[in-house]
Amino acid sequence: MMRFVLIAIFVTSLFAQAPDWAKVEAETLKHFTEIVKINSADPGGSEKPVVDYIKKVLDAEGIESKIFTMENFADPDIIRPNLIARLKGSGKKKPLLIVGHTDTVNVDEKKWTHGPFSAHREGGYVYGRGTVDDKDNLVAAMMSIILLKRQKVQLDRDVIFMAEAGEEGNPAIGVAFLVREHYPEIDAEYCLAEGGSVVRTAGTLKMVSVQTTEKIPAGVRLVANGVAGHGSVPLQSNAVVHIAQAVAKVAAWQPPMRLNDTTRTYFERLATVATPEERARYNGLLDPEKTDAIQAWMAANDPRHNSMLRTSVSPNIIKAGYRRNVIPSEAEATLDIRALPDEDLKKFDEQLRSVINDPAVKIVRDGWASRPGAAPSSLTNEAFKTIEAVAKKHYPGVPTIPSMSTGATDMAFLRSKGMQCYGIGPMIDSEDGPKGFGAHSDQERILESSLYTFVKFHYDLVEELAKVK
Ligand SMILES: [Zn+2]
Secondary structure (H helix, E strand, O other): OHHHHHHHHHHHHHOOOOOOHHHHHHHHHHHHHHHHOOOOEEOOOOOHHHHHHHHHHHHHOOOOEEEEOOOOOOOOOOOOOEEEEEEOOOOOOOOEEEEEEOOEEOOOHHHOOOOOOOOOEEOOEEEOOOOOOOHHHHHHHHHHHHHHHHOOOOEOOOEEEEEEOOOOOOHHHOHHHHHHHOHHHHOOOEEEEOOOEEEEEOOEEEEEEEEEEEOEEEEEEEEEEOOOEEOOOOOOOOHHHHHHHHHHHHHHOOOOOOOOHHHHHHHHHHHOOOOHHHHHHHHHOOOOOOHHHHHHHHHHHOHHHHHHHOOEEEEEEEEEOOOOOEEOOEEEEEEEEEEOOOOOHHHHHHHHHHHHOOOOEEEEEOOOOOOOOOOOOOOOOHHHHHHHHHHHHHOOOOOEEEEEEOOOOOHHHHHOOOOEEEEOOOEEEOOOHHHHHOOOOOOOEEEHHHHHHHHHHHHHHHHHHHEOO
């Protein structure tokens, strides 16, 4: 009998009751709207009140948190703290890190119908800066750690919650600072952060997109020098001409296509939910007979997929000259290079030189490899398989598709330390972005119901990865 009672106690503590989701939804909405109402835009706001808010909430749950702030010698009044909280597990497995960023991009207040910090609720949506980037992930991660604690879930690994500052363009005070100075506080086997989403099109779920790798941003300036002179006497050494030719050559160049585990699986699985024409293209990419035509089609009509195929180069700034009758002695162009995660940048630099092939044009590295590169996260480990299984439960009937961001996220810093990171996110209608309701837009919004489902998905995923088994 005693033994039976002990087993019963053990079993109930292993399989804790599910949270009361109706209550959790109300709580989620309260925290989410309160946090959206805080202006944490960079520039213009501050992460500190968000961190203060989270700390208070965690304190009330009996969850200890630590604050890490990089010293700001230039302006000691600007405090941009990062918060880290940890629930202890048995230590049988390495920790799981769950991440949200507390800052947002800045706003142009007069362009907003509902104020950017109003958290206005209408038609099932919550409006405001950060609603889908990244206060959704921030609140979901906070709710997950709170619920694990409240449900007394026995853990095989520590769960670490990181509310990081400076994600939008200033990782030096956020993730880069934490990785460099406080890595033991966040060291984990797996991490979950932003960068994914559940895609719904025309009201139908299409896929669960999980970011498993990203391109590495690298910048260069092309600088041409020539002889200055009178505009009435054209010179072949004209810097404007040399820079224009260099830009034209770079723009016409398509670095070779190369797929990695993530992009290969991405196109394979995307084909299963695509139209027949799309499917033929995605499946034909590796067919030597068809690939050239498909790549040319994507370059012209599907630029995002074209960028996923290769290291890309986009000339985005050009500067030269100051008056019509003067041949300037210098001209320059800035190139935005987004390298594949496994790109050998040294070799790429040589290729770029041979494409430009002009001794009058110098290549100056500017923002070159500003973020670390790392191999894509695994698609066959426990973490990815669990994401797939939990996604199936909350978003039934659609595939989980790994993806490579063409843009950069803070996961690059964590992956470079060997962490296996996965970008997740709530369900978003694919029509929302083009209509001006997406991340960084002037009417950023989230479906309330989508936020609630995401919190459940997040919690189930974290619990499944961390609980005693
Ligand atoms: Zn973000």
